[in-house]
Amino acid sequence: MKRRNFVKKAGLGGLSTVVLTDIVFRHFMPPDYVPLAFQDPNPFKMFNKDPEMVLLNDKPWNMEAMAHLLNDAVTPNKYMFIRNNGIIPENIDAKNWVLTIDGESVKQEKSYAIQDLKSKFKRYTYQLTLECGGNGRSEFDPPAKGNQWTVGAVSCAEWTGVRLRDVLEDVGIKSDAVYIGYHGADIHLSRNPSKEPISRGVPMLKALQNETLLAFEMNGEDIPLAHGFPLRLVAGGWPASVSGKWIQRISVRNKIHDGEKMGGDSYRVPCETVAPGEEVPDENMCIIESMPVKSLITYPKSGAIIELGSNFHISGHAWAGELEVSEMEFSIDFGSSWQKCSLSRPVNRLAWQRFESNLKFTKKGYYEVWARATDSEGNKQPMVLPGWNPKGYLNNACHRIAVKVV
């Protein structure tokens, strides 16, 4: 990103001196276009990500993990997916960052310098599961437009900050408040300053939960730039799109927040199941709230080769939105029988839970290990893609890995 700023300063005339030759068709170059020669060739380095991460898009930046990279109980930055709808804010002045709380349903608008937020309110630390609503989209048929996430748009990092409820109580909220909406400092892809890339929110009930944070630290350090430095809303268990990054303003609304990507097909699914490909009238679309029960086998990596008779260990994580995971099973016979895994309790509400099991294969050959979680209300993960929807959200089908026994 430094280079981009450099390019801007140098201007196109200066550019030719840097590429050591003339840019022949420079007059056809779109404004703000950064020639390939100046684009950072290594986004993994730029964002401190592991090179095994998978880049899905560079305008905007979108990157996902692979299942075997997510084995840590607390996801480190290097394995954390990036989902941006716009351009990461440039030249952030973290010291002078201000958060404003406004909207129809505040008694009075109030602003806080980030330092005041940090010193005035009690700090809390929680591990919170953030999964993109579109995680698993690549399996949809007919296909759904958007980033073709496979399984890796999920993380569970440790977030530190102040409770949104404490700040809202300090501001004073009117009794007609129904929703909050966030406004971030990121830039619309068109660079039109009057457009926001995304501005979503949650009902007051979720906004006022103990675990809903205005966070300034991730895993004990400043939040990495791509993940919302210096201030981010974190509301675990819901589609991660409600966890606004680079937060400058939160509006307390007397109606469902109507910001960018709150309507149409965005983060909304048919209220009742529809046939794949069916047109759904707007009034039959419902906003996604809690994410469904899901799990990932994070060890071993799919394609593992093990020796006959040796102990085979599997582990992974399971999560269930607002609920807890109550049971975890695996199958080695394509789902015809299931065996229980050991399952740990979450370290706090909305954190994912670790599962493990050991098994022995008694015959050489090809196997698949399938994993299935059940939530505290008895909902089980489906074995195949669940309810089709236009934008490919909420695919919580069982995760599978291939294993060869030799």
Ligand SMILES: Nc1nc2c(c(=O)[nH]1)N[C@H]1C(S)=C(S)[C@@H](COP(=O)(O)O)O[C@H]1N2
């Ligand atoms: N300001 C802002 N907040 C945002 C977004 C964004 O583009 N801009 N993307 C949202 C979406 S769709 C997701 S899935 C999560 C991704 O968080 P991460 O990049 O930290 O993993 O951030 C959410 N918060």
Ligand SMILES: [Mo]
């Ligand atoms: Mo997302």
